[in-house]
Structures are given as structure tokens and as C-alpha cells.
Amino acid sequence: MSDVLVLCYHAVSESWPAALSVTPDGLERQLGLLHRRGFRGVTLTEALSDPPSERAVAVTFDDAYRSVLELARPILDRFGMVGSVYAVTDWPGRSQPLSWAGVDQWLGGPHEGELAGMDWDELRALADDGWEVGSHTRSHPRLPELDDGALEDELAGSRRDCERGMGRSCDTLAYPYGAVDERVVEAAGRAGYRFAVTLPRGLHAPRPLHWPRVGVYHADSEWRFRLKVSPAIRSLRGSPAWAGIDGLRRRLVRR
Numbered sequence: 001m002s003d004v005l006v007l008c009y010h011a012v013s014e015s016w017p018a019a020l021s022v023t024p025d026g027l028e029r030q031l032g033l034l035h036r037r038g039f040r041g042v043t044l045t046e047a048l049s050d051p052p053s054e055r056a057v058a059v060t061f062d063d064a065y066r067s068v069l070e071l072a073r074p075i076l077d078r079f080g081m082v083g084s085v086y087a088v089t090d091w092p093g094r095s096q097p098l099s100w101a102g103v104d105q106w107l108g109g110p111h112e113g114e115l116a117g118m119d120w121d122e123l124r125a126l127a128d129d130g131w132e133v134g135s136h137t138r139s140h141p142r143l144p145e146l147d148d149g150a151l152e153d154e155l156a157g158s159r160r161d162c163e164r165g166m167g168r169s170c171d172t173l174a175y176p177y178g179a180v181d182e183r184v185v186e187a188a189g190r191a192g193y194r195f196a197v198t199l200p201r202g203l204h205a206p207r208p209l210h211w212p213r214v215g216v217y218h219a220d221s222e223w224r225f226r227l228k229v230s231p232a233i234r235s236l237r238g239s240p241a242w243a244g245i246d247g248l249r250r251r252l253v254r255r
């Protein structure tokens with residue numbers, strides 16, 4: 001049986017303490033572990049439509065930080081892996097730091113440089129080398145909170161932006177904050193996406209436009225990463241029992 005793992009990263013940095021940033025060393029150890037276990041690194045579309053071998057990993061990066069090009073790409077190259085990048089399409093044409101709720105607190109401080117995003121030339125160069133570039137909407141909103149018109153603009157509009165900027169088709173989408181509901185899934189289908197990925201607490205049953213990813217964060221030690229990617233834990237997280245276990249764990253942690 002094929003084993004398809006979809007990971008979600010954001011930025012890579014030696015010094016940025018943000019939850020969404022991992023160190024180059026950490027990324028290298030994590031991908032090295034998968035490489036040794038026989039995972040081939042492929043694009044999201046390949047992983048979900050046509051996994052090339054028994055074990056495939058799609059390494060996805062949300063938000064299109066420039067650090068993906070500068071620090072992650074050389075590591076993936078060493079393992080013969082390609083990645084997939086999800087760009088917030090209002091940004092690659094601007095020379096401003098990425099900015100939305102969740103990263104805004106880093107503006108104006110010593111780590112502001114980490115919010116540099118890739119421009120279309122850089123994204124096209126990645127795609128020319130086999131990476132996939134998809135949409136992460138136009139402005140990074142919580143999609144379930146939008147009315148129908150704004151939702152269509154964020155989904156269909158960003159797909160058009162991405163195709164114009166990249167000069168190739170845009171078939172995949174990552175929902176900002178992993179926030180999604182049935183109305184959003186249907187709108188993503190109408191906008192023409194083939195695959196769309198989420199970032200849930202538990203790993204719900206996968207559907208092409210509602211595919212769960214395993215998020216990897218700053219605080220993930222090596223053993224935690226091993227747990228997150230272990231087939232047993234992934235299948236447990238995908239079961240109804242997980243919601244109960246996870247809810248209990250979080251209530252205990254809060255005390």
C-alpha cells in the first residue's frame with residue numbers, strides 16, 4: 001500500500017523564534033529521516049494524483065517566504081526532493097514584507113527581514129526546477145468568515161493572479177490558517193482547483209479539496225517529529241478517537 005505524507009512548513013531561519021519557523025538543521029534532520037526511510041519528495045499534485053513509489057512525501061511551504069528559496073531549497077536539493085509553495089498572490093508583485101494577522105507582530109522588529117516574500121521571478125525559477133507553486137489566496141483571510149463574493153475573489157481571483165504571474169496553470173490551493181468549511185470547499189472546486197490542503201488538529205479523512213497536512217513547527221523536537229510522521233500516529237490522528245484524546249490532552253495542558 002502506498003504511504004503518502006503531506007507536511008506543512010512555513011519559514012526557515014537560524015534565529016527567528018516564531019512558531020512557524022524551523023531551523024535549517026531541524027529541517028535537514030527531519031527530511032533526512034524521511035529520505036532514509038525511503039520517502040521520495042514530490043510535488044503535492046504528484047503525491048495526491050500519482051504517487052511515484054510506495055512512500056512519497058509532499059513537502060509544502062505556506063506563505064512563500066524567501067527563506068524557502070535561500071535555506072530550504074538547498075536542503076531539499078541534497079535529498080533529491082522538490083517542494084510545493086503556496087503564495088499569497090497580492091504579495092509577489094510588491095516589495096513589502098508579508099503582513100496579516102499572525103505574522104504582523106514581527107513587523108518593525110529585529111526579525112522583520114524574515115517576512116520577505118518571494119517575487120514572481122523567484123517563484124517561476126522554483127517551478128522551472130520542478131517545484132509546484134499554488135495559491136494561498138490573495139490576502140490570507142479566514143475564508144469561512146467571508147461572504148460569497150469575497151470568497152470567490154480570494155479563490156478564483158488568486159488562481160488567476162497565480163497563473164498570470166507564473167505563466168502556467170495553478171491547480172492547488174492551501175487554505176490560510178487551515179480554516180475551511182463545506183461552503184469553502186465547494187467554492188474551491190468552482191474556482192477550478194484540483195487539490196486543496198488544510199492544517200487540522202486531527203487528520204480527518206482525506207478528500208481532494210480537503211486534504212489534511214501534518215504541520216511542523218519551531219517547537220517540534222526530533223522525537224515529536226518522529227511521532228507526527230509515524231504511520232501509527234497518523235492513522236490514530238485520523239480516527240474519531242483522536243478528537244477525544246486531543247480534547248482531553250488540551251484540557252489537561254490548560255490547567
Ligand SMILES: [Zn+2]
Pocket residue numbers: 062063136140176177
Ligand atoms: Zn499562511
